[in-house]
Amino acid sequence: xxxxxxxxxxxxxxxxxxxxxxxxxxxxxxxxxxxxxxxxxxxxxxxxxxxxxxxxxxxxxxxxxxxxxxxxxxxxxxxxxxxxxxxxxxxxxxxxxxxxxxxxxxxxxxxxxxxx
Amino acid sequence: xxxxxxxxxxxxxxxxxxxxxxxxxxxxxxxxxxxxxxxxxxxxxxxxxxxxxxxxxxxxxxxxxxxxxxxxxxxxxxxxxxxxxxxxxxxxxxxxxxxxxxxxxxxxxxxxxx
Numbered sequence: 151x152x153x154x155x156x157x158x159x160x161x162x163x164x165x166x167x168x169x170x171x172x173x174x175x176x177x178x179x180x181x182x183x184x185x186x187x188x189x190x191x192x193x194x195x196x197x198x199x200x201x202x203x204x205x206x207x208x209x210x211x212x213x214x215x216x217x218x219x220x221x222x223x224x225x226x227x228x229x230x231x232x233x234x235x236x237x238x239x240x241x242x243x244x245x246x247x248x249x250x251x252x253x254x255x256x257x258x259x260x261x262x263x264x265x266x
Numbered sequence: 267x268x269x270x271x272x273x274x275x276x277x278x279x280x281x282x283x284x285x286x287x288x289x290x291x292x293x294x295x296x297x298x299x300x301x302x303x304x305x306x307x308x309x310x311x312x313x314x315x316x317x318x319x320x321x322x323x324x325x326x327x328x329x330x331x332x333x334x335x336x337x338x339x340x341x342x343x344x345x346x347x348x349x350x351x352x353x354x355x356x357x358x359x360x361x362x363x364x365x366x367x368x369x370x371x372x373x374x375x376x377x378x379x380x
Contacts, residue, residue: 154308185368187371193355193373193374194371194372194373194374195309195357195359195371195374196371197368197369197370197371200368241308241309243308252297252299252314252321252322253299253311253314253322253325254299254301254309254311254359254369255311256308256309256310257308258306258307258308259306259307259308
């Protein structure tokens with residue numbers, strides 16, 4: 151079975167601070183995808199990034215960066231120079247590359263509040 | 267282009283009534299998924315389809331829950347004899363292929379059972 155743990159339930163920082171959201175996953179499969187989704191106050195679930203287990207290169211997209219480390223089964227998400235609009239619940243998720251299960255297994259989410 | 271759409275966005279029903287939740291996936295997306303999200307939790311998988319075939323229904327909590335996608339496009343999730351514990355956000359997602367491609371989510375249907 152797969153499991154995703156987001157140990158940080160809530161984080162609150164002041165605008166312009168950097169913040170890292172932790173994600174630890176468990177799976178016996180050797181091929182899988184990892185995802186981050188954002189759920190803003192409006193409630194929709196917005197896709198941010200997908201990484202596959204073959205590629206441990208870190209990725210940067212503007213103020214967002216992701217650190218994937220298979221050795222520690224972690225896929226952490228850093229927001230640099232945070233802004234109020236970054237306030238949301240962030241979910242980390244895992245899916246197995248076929249022929250395994252197609253479903254996404256989500257963590258419980260981290261509620262991030264950016265204060266002005 | 268248009269994203270995943272779901273209707274109704276909000277549904278309030280009385281215990282014991284049946285409800286039908288609709289999902290219209292992104293055009294051309296082969297796979298369609300249903301998830302349920304309780305307040306303060308991450309989404310949990312219910313079932314998924316490739317075209318019209320239901321590939322996995324292991325997440326459906328009991329036989330009061332069923333889903334169909336008869337023409338391989340629009341899907342309906344039906345809950346019979348609703349109970350208060352069924353209250354949650356029901357989310358639909360679609361993906362381009364059935365090969366663990368990225369899933370794009372709709373806005374969800376908030377179901378409240380009184």
